[in-house]
Amino acid sequence: MRTICIVTATRAEYGLLRPVVQKISKSDMLALQLVVTGAHLCPRLGETVQEIERDGFPIAARLPIFTEDAGEPVAKTIARTLTVFDDYFAAHRPDAVLLLGDRFEIFAVAAAAAARHIPIAHISGGDVTLGAADEYYRHCISKMAAVHFPSCADSAARLVRMGEAPGTVFCVGGLGDENIRTMPKMTRRELCDSTGFPLMQPFALVTYHPETAPDAGSPAAQVQALCAAMAAVDGVFWLITGSNADAGGEVCTRMMQAFAAAHPDRAGFVQSLGLRRYLSAMEYAALVAGNSSSGVVETPTFRVPTVNIGRRQAGRTVCANVLCCDADRAAIEAALRKALSKAFAPVAASARSPYNGGNTSEKICTVLQNFDFARPKIFYDGPVPEFDPQRSVLV
The missing domain is CATH 3.40.50.2000 (Glycogen Phosphorylase B;)
Structure with a gap:
């Protein structure tokens, strides 16, 4: 073995x-x-x-x-x-x-x-x-x-x-696409009971990590802009998860916790939902917002309206359900409102994931x-073949 x-x-x-x-x-x-x-x-x-x-x-x-x-x-x-x-x-x-x-x-x-x-x-x-x-x-x-x-x-x-x-x-x-298609999800009521938040109403799933490019702006300023935009958009409950371990992540998490504490009727914070709760939340969400890779890579399978903020995911394939915006208050608020609009719903529903x-x-x-792990690694200079994720793996 x-x-x-x-x-x-x-x-x-x-x-x-x-x-x-x-x-x-x-x-x-x-x-x-x-x-x-x-x-x-x-x-x-x-x-x-x-x-x-x-x-x-x-x-x-x-x-x-x-x-x-x-x-x-x-x-x-x-x-x-x-x-x-x-x-x-x-x-x-x-x-x-x-x-x-x-x-x-x-x-x-x-x-x-x-x-x-x-x-x-x-x-x-x-x-x-x-x-x-x-x-x-x-x-x-x-x-x-x-x-x-x-x-x-x-x-x-x-x-x-x-x-x-x-x-x-x-x-x-x-693998995210496979998880979505194969993992049994919670019912919406189970999700409410598990988180302790009123998620039978329209809710948004929010995860924001610091940008780490050399010319990235202030994570605190970006999260402040996001919080201000969320406060301005009514009619949705904000389900927020904690940031990651990158430099500035601790600041992002504290600011999100403070936002949830200041708006207890409109927002709730969970450090980590875990896989099953996270995918269940994504399935029922009216909106996914932030800059996590899951917002770009996994939401197309659910065809859920998504707002991708800032440059953290710049360069990834973006599907029809994803709106990209700058990390400032006006741009974020406009994107959130558009994503939640009735006009955008059929656009999001037309998304087709390239990851299946x-x-x-x-x-x-x-x-x-x-696989023969003993084969020597070479630098390949030849033509690029066509790839298809649906093809069989032949070794």
Whole structure:
């Protein structure tokens, strides 16, 4: 059996990885080595390891990398993560490491694995997010990876243009799309009871993270603009979730908590909804707003009106249900009103997701079982083939 080490550091990442974790844990060909780190183990960020524990998956290791200092420079966290994971991989060497996305923690894990010559399998490479430092972390991980699982045809083609050989690029579709299609959702009443908020009325699901590009504006000023716009738009309850571990995330979270506390009849705050509640909330929401990748990547499957604020997701494929606006009060308010209008409802309903690859997690597991990780990595300079997430994975 091949031992596949899956590393998860955030609630959003684990939600996407969950079907792959589930299939590997039941596989006769693959052995699961699940390593939990980052925000999952941090009390100030919700300690979301509890969700993994509730799912019952065996956790091979819990490796803390964050301190209680929310303002610690990212470079110091990366350095600590490299050291912690180098020690772990030295003692518990897997056959391959499966990583998702583009966060700095995952970049550090990838660097530690690459330094030990452990093959890397990378999910969601080839994406573009011009408003976040994730942009270069993601592409760095791709260049270290032996095999790639992009979520759509555009990303797959971009990986090949970056020099990744077509035989290592498997356009499998999006795990978020698979979750939406396969995970049983709560009823609306169950969602109300679970959150404690009056969600039988029209409500908006709001998640806002700091922009991390070098020229990004003030996260506090952007959240202040968002809060002012929400206060000005009546007729909707604002269900707000906490921000992430990026620099400025703590400020975003505190301001959102303060907004909910100041408008108890119109807003509620939950640090982390967890996967099932989050997808259930997205299904029933009249609107999704903020700058999370889920607002661009996952909402098209629900065809829910969405407002994507600022530049954090700039460069991603944007579907018909998504309105993009600047991170200032007037622009946000105008976009919220348009998204909630009767005129926009049929536009949102026309959205078609480019991320539907069918049984994405099964395709990933098939490749992990059969891929030749000993093949040398080359820089490919040839033509770019056509990719289709619906094609069968042939190894």
